[in-house]
Amino acid sequence: MIKNDLFLRALKGEPVNRPPVWMMRQAGRYLPEFMAIREKYDFFTRCQTPELASEITVQPIRRYGMDAAILFSDILVIPQAMNIAVEMKPNFGPYLPNPIRTAKDLEKVIVPDIQDTLGYVMEAITMTKEKLDDAIPLIGFAGSPWTILCYCVQGQGSKSFDLAKGLCFTDPKTAHGLLQRITDTTIAYLKEKVKAGCNAVQVFDSWGGMLSPEDYNEFSFQYIQQIVDALKDFAPVIVFGKGCWFALRDMANSGAAALGVDWTCSPKNARYLSGGNITLQGNFDPARLLSPPSEIKKRVHQMIRDFGKDRYIVNLGHGILPNVPLENAAAFIEAVKEYKG
Template sequence: MIKNDLFLRALKGNSVERPPVWMMRQAGRYLPEYIELRKKYDFFTRVQTPELAAEITVQPIDIIGTDAAILFSDILVVPQAMGLEVQMVESKGPILPKTIATSADLAQLVVDEAADQLSYVYEAIKVTKQKLDGRVPLIGFAGAPFTILCYMVEGKGSKAFDKAKQFCFAQPKLAHELLAKITEVTIQYLRRQIKAGVDCVQVFDSWSGLLSPNDFKEFSQPYLVAIANALKEESPVILFPKGSWYALEDLSTLDIGAIGIDWTISPQLARQLTQNKITLQGNFDPNHLLKPISEIKKEVKQMIEAFGKDRYIVNLGHGILPNVPVTHAKAFVDAVKLYQ
């Protein structure tokens, strides 16, 4: 039994006394307690050691008091499980030495057994659930197929992912084959997370906003829909296609728990496009957490009033920044909890 079920009630569209609040990337880099662990263990040791991943996942629940926990992991464990090497370079980000460029590269990818390679994630979920002891729900997650393709083709992080986009446009058949393989693995992976005990799953399409509306409908939307439809009977699903506000109307027709939005769309337009028939999550600009605490509190109140307290989950429009003071993150959470 989950003691604080505000988050789950909001996903169901139930009326709530106040909206729930959590923050993307809340488990990690802005917390001194996490930084201490980072000094001792490299990134993938932290991810692949269930006790460490669980400890990191629970830290923000203890320290800033969010209404949901999100598992400490990384979206690039899926390319790893599919057979690609992923290096995480501190202060530089991910590097994939071998990328996907040809049908021969595609043929070498592991699909059927890929989800089996991620047993450490499922174990981390079980340990985390024990540590949480029913205090709040636990969110599992994966990267969306288009976003995973971006890394598998580009080989590193990028502001524009030109190489990945060119791959899609120059070799669309190959791109769709890759997207289909990623989608299959992602469904298996999220299904295993649900069986291990997560209460909800979120799909991060962090780079879909680089696509035009028509390209989104070709290279992102069908695969998000496939994941949502495959899992809808098993768990609430949150889709977060960052920057793709133009897709809100289409995605709001799906049988999902919520849609995440970033700060580039107003609450009013987001409600209009979704006809207020689905829970929305977002959309505070993480940079605004660097403002004075009094301003943070004022803006949080204004944001809740603009969205309305029901069918709404307070969150950032993307992950919390490493330089945000913990007191400011806590002020953001507390401002939601004090909302009347």
């Protein structure tokens, strides 16, 4: 039995005294204890070593006491498992030396056995659950199929993902073939995560906002819908699409338990666009954590008032930035815990 179940109750839409709070990318690069581990081990070693991944997951909980933990990992472990090489280059980011750009390239892409290829993630979940000792829930996550495709085709990060979009528009058969394989792998992966102990899962569609609403339905949302359909009876599913305000109504009708909102969509519009009956999560601008702590607290309280304390999870509108001062991150969490509606 989870001792602090505020997050799970908010996902169910139950009334709460205050909304729960956690931060995307809370386990990571703004924490000195994380930096100490980063100096010793490269990125994918941290992801693939259960002892390290579980330790990194609980670091922010020890320091700040969020209402949920999110497992330290990366969305690109999925293509790695699918026989697509992924490297993480310092000062560059993800690099995929053999991008998938033709039907022939697609032939090499597999739907893997999850325990064989990603068993280390399940071990990390088991270790993390032991460390958390049922104090708070644990979130597992995956990238959306479209967001994963962006990296698999582009071969690296991009401001436009022109090669990824180009494949979709010139060879949709290959694009849909890749998207379906990613989707099938992601469903199997998230189901194993839930079996291993994750209490909820989140799908990150980081690059969904790159697509027009029409193209979003074809190349992203229909695959997210498959994931929600497959997972919703096993665990609550949160769908977060950055820049995808136009899809909030469809997302609200998908069977997801909650929707993430970025900072470009106001609480009022997010409630309106989503129909007003689903839990929303967000949407503090991560750069606003560079404001003085007193300003952060004031703005967090206003954000809660704007969203309403029920059917709401306080979070950022995207991942926390590496240059956020520790006391500012603390102010964000404290503001929520101090809130009295």
